[in-house]
Amino acid sequence: MNALSLFTQVEGRIPRQTYWLGIIVITVVGLPVIAVATYMGGGTGGAIANLLFLWCGFALSAKRAQDRGKHYLFVAAYFGLLAVLTNLSASQSKMMSGMAAQPSPLLVVVSLLFLAYVVFLFIELGLRRGTVGPNRYGPDPIES
Numbered sequence: 801m802n803a804l805s806l807f808t809q810v811e812g813r814i815p816r817q818t819y820w821l822g823i824i825v826i827t828v829v830g831l832p833v834i835a836v837a838t839y840m841g842g843g844t845g846g847a848i849a850n851l852l853f854l855w856c857g858f859a860l861s862a863k864r865a866q867d868r869g870k871h872y873l874f875v876a877a878y879f880g881l882l883a884v885l886t887n888l889s890a891s892q893s894k895m896m897s898g899m900a901a902q903p904s905p906l907l908v909v910v911s912l913l914f915l916a917y918v919v920f921l922f923i924e925l926g927l928r929r930g931t932v933g934p935n936r937y938g939p940d941p942i943e944s
Contacts, residue, residue, distance in 0.1 A: 806863075807856040813867035814860070815930060815941045822860040826853055854879070861921075866937035867930030878921055881914045 801812060806822060814822075830853035838846030858879060862872035888907045903911075933940050 810862040819864040
């Protein structure tokens with residue numbers, strides 16, 4: 801699998817080592833690119849760069865989930881919870897500006913769900929071995 805398909809396509813399987821190396825690449829390359837894009841293009845430039853690297857992380861994580869025998873939507877739940885949490889947090893900040901803010905019960909529940917899912921994904925994608933042998937997503941990447 802070449803680097804372009806590793807970070808852009810959701811088909812196939814990758815082992816843990818490739819996953820972690822990809823995460824390191826996304827972090828080392830993505831953070832400075834997003835910072836420069838934000839500096840040069842303002843919020844819009846930063847948002848576009850952020851979306852690009854979010855997609856790269858999604859494609860990488862989807863392939864890792866498929867190595868574990870899970871559908872890529874298994875990873876999409878993380879991004880869905882992240883979007884809900886971000887919107888709830890932003891809306892609460894606007895409502896409570898200038899006041900001592902107590903987080904809403906809904907924000908607390910979504911935050912706890914998100915945290916639990918992050919820990920679960922860390923273990924599932926980052927620590928556990930993939931399916932031994934071929935599965936419905938392709939051949940075992942370790943045997944290839």
